Amino acid sequence: MNPSREDTIAAPATAAGNAAVAIVRLSGPAALAIARDLARTEPRARLAELCAFRDGGGAVIDHGLLLFFPAPHSYTGEDVVELQCHGGRVVSDALLKRAFALGARAAQPGEFTLRAYLNDKLDLLQAEAIADLIASGSLQAARAAQRSLDGEFSAAVATLQAALTRLRVRIEAWLDFPDEELPFDAAPQCVAEVDVLLTGLANLTTRARSGRALRDGLSVAIAGPPNAGKSSLLNRLAGYDAAIVTDIPGTTRDPLREQLLLDDLPVTIVDTAGLRDTVDPIEREGVRRTRVEVTRADRVLWVADARTPLATSVREARAAVGAEAPFTLLLNKIDLADASPGANEEGGITILRLSALTGAGIDLLVAHLKEVAGLGPEVAGAFSARRRHLDALARVRGHLLAARAELTGALELTAEQLRRAQAALGELTGELTSDDLLGEIFATFCIGK
Numbered sequence: 001m002n003p004s005r006e007d008t009i010a011a012p013a014t015a016a017g018n019a020a021v022a023i024v025r026l027s028g029p030a031a032l033a034i035a036r037d038l039a040r041t042e043p044r045a046r047l048a049e050l051c052a053f054r055d056g057g058g059a060v061i062d063h064g065l066l067l068f069f070p071a072p073h074s075y076t077g078e079d080v081v082e083l084q085c086h087g088g089r090v091v092s093d094a095l096l097k098r099a100f101a102l103g104a105r106a107a108q109p110g111e112f113t114l115r116a117y118l119n120d121k122l123d124l125l126q127a128e129a130i131a132d133l134i135a136s137g138s139l140q141a142a143r144a145a146q147r148s149l150d151g152e153f154s155a156a157v158a159t160l161q162a163a164l165t166r167l168r169v170r171i172e173a174w175l176d177f178p179d180e181e182l183p184f185d186a187a188p189q190c191v192a193e194v195d196v197l198l199t200g201l202a203n204l205t206t207r208a209r210s211g212r213a214l215r216d217g218l219s220v221a222i223a224g225p226p227n228a229g230k231s232s233l234l235n236r237l238a239g240y241d242a243a244i245v246t247d248i249p250g251t252t253r254d255p256l257r258e259q260l261l262l263d264d265l266p267v268t269i270v271d272t273a274g275l276r277d278t279v280d281p282i283e284r285e286g287v288r289r290t291r292v293e294v295t296r297a298d299r300v301l302w303v304a305d306a307r308t309p310l311a312t313s314v315r316e317a318r319a320a321v322g323a324e325a326p327f328t329l330l331l332n333k334i335d336l337a338d339a340s341p342g343a344n345e346e347g348g349i350t351i352l353r354l355s356a357l358t359g360a361g362i363d364l365l366v367a368h369l370k371e372v373a374g375l376g377p378e379v380a381g382a383f384s385a386r387r388r389h390l391d392a393l394a395r396v397r398g399h400l401l402a403a404r405a406e407l408t409g410a411l412e413l414t415a416e417q418l419r420r421a422q423a424a425l426g427e428l429t430g431e432l433t434s435d436d437l438l439g440e441i442f443a444t445f446c447i448g449k
């Protein structure tokens with residue numbers, strides 16, 4: 001994706017469908033001339049003006065508002081024109097057609113924001129936050145996106161960058177003037193500084209991890225022996241009867257997928273056929289599909305009957321999913337086992353006791369899923385973030401730890417690790433980003449943004 005920036009681009013900025021108003025947006029060097037021709041008027045900067053928009057023959061397409069944002073004080077940093085017309089497809093299509101006839105071309109997805117980025121109107125974190133804000137599925141997710149868009153994430157990255165630069169300047173100076181003696185406490189001082197950087201980074205990562213969870217959520221597969229209460233659990237979490245529940249083992253055959261919002265955490269959850277050896281060809285196919293779902297999920301909830309001996313359930317869970325995916329053992333039907341809801345760790349496995357029928361312990365499960373997703377209590381300060389951000393932050397951490405380890409040895413190696421840490425940080429805001437990555441990021445935007 002590297003379309004010419006000399007072109008003037010046009011696209012509907014509002015979604016298709018019947019609505020009171022539709023907005024067509026233009027950006028680029030010819031935007032003003034096109035607006036003049038369409039509206040037969042001299043557009044004034046940042047002033048809404050009621051105009052008649054006309055086609056090539058002078059016939060009125062619609063009456064609407066014209067807005068002109070001269071460069072560089074516009075969303076894209078270029079001349080931008082917005083035509084607000086009546087809603088529905090026909091009028092906005094006719095306006096677009098006229099704009100194309102006058103020299104504009106159709107904008108690619110995300111191209112307005114790409115131009116804003118290329119014109120330094122916003123950095124990459126902010127550009128991505130715009131797409132996240134539009135796509136946000138909960139108020140918390142929208143707030144996290146807003147925070148990134150406002151530049152909070154970028155500012156936190158910049159603070160780390162500045163501290164890293166100060167440290168690098170000093171170390172590079174020692175390298176450049178090897179004859180000068182190092183202050184005797186130089187190494188411990190630098191270690192302390194790297195530690196401060198690591199603490200700042202950890203804080204940033206926690207907030208980004210929460211944001212990623214709000215944005216991407218978690219994919220969960222419910223699996224376990226037949227009749228354990230898997231479908232009942234899905235229904236309980238969904239709050240409605242999504243799956244058929246009976247007391248006949250082998251009720252569920254096809255995997256049943258639901259999208260849920262559990263306490264602000266988006267969860268894709270799939271209920272599956274109970275795992276057992278069977279000769280029934282339909283059930284066998286169901287079991288095969290369960291195994292596929294288990295390997296795909298971020299997390300498997302292995303549902304077992306609380307009355308089954310724990311060792312048996314652990315063994316079955318390990319045998320079925322142990323190596324394939326991380327799992328949590330849910331001991332269901334505690335109402336029949338005369339047990340109370342609770343959570344504990346045993347042999348590295350999280351065990352939750354609950355009842356899908358009564359709802360006891362379901363809050364523990366939701367809290368557990370939030371924890372697994374990385375959605376901590378600091379959600380109020382979350383930055384909208386993506387996997388690429390977390391990958392970059394993890395690399396920064398790796399380089400800082402390596403730099404710290406080298407500080408008592410070869411200073412060149414420390415310098416190199418700090419340089420790499422800085423480069424990885426730069427990927428976040430887009431200081432060092434390949435065209436391929438830009439193409440990938442902006443291609444996921446909607447058209448007109």
Ligand SMILES: Nc1nc2c(ncn2[C@@H]2O[C@H](COP(=O)(O)OP(=O)(O)OP(=O)(O)O)[C@@H](O)[C@H]2O)c(=O)[nH]1
Nearest residue numbers: 226227228229230231232250251252274333356357
């Ligand atoms: N008492 C009690 N009964 C439950 C509980 N959860 C599920 N059941 C009952 O157990 C039976 C099986 O429940 P399902 O949800 O269909 O179990 P499943 O694991 O989906 O079963 P398959 O689809 O056949 O593998 C039904 O009669 C449910 O009402 C629970 O927590 N307590």
Ligand SMILES: [Mg+2]
Nearest residue numbers: 230231251252
């Ligand atoms: Mg079922």
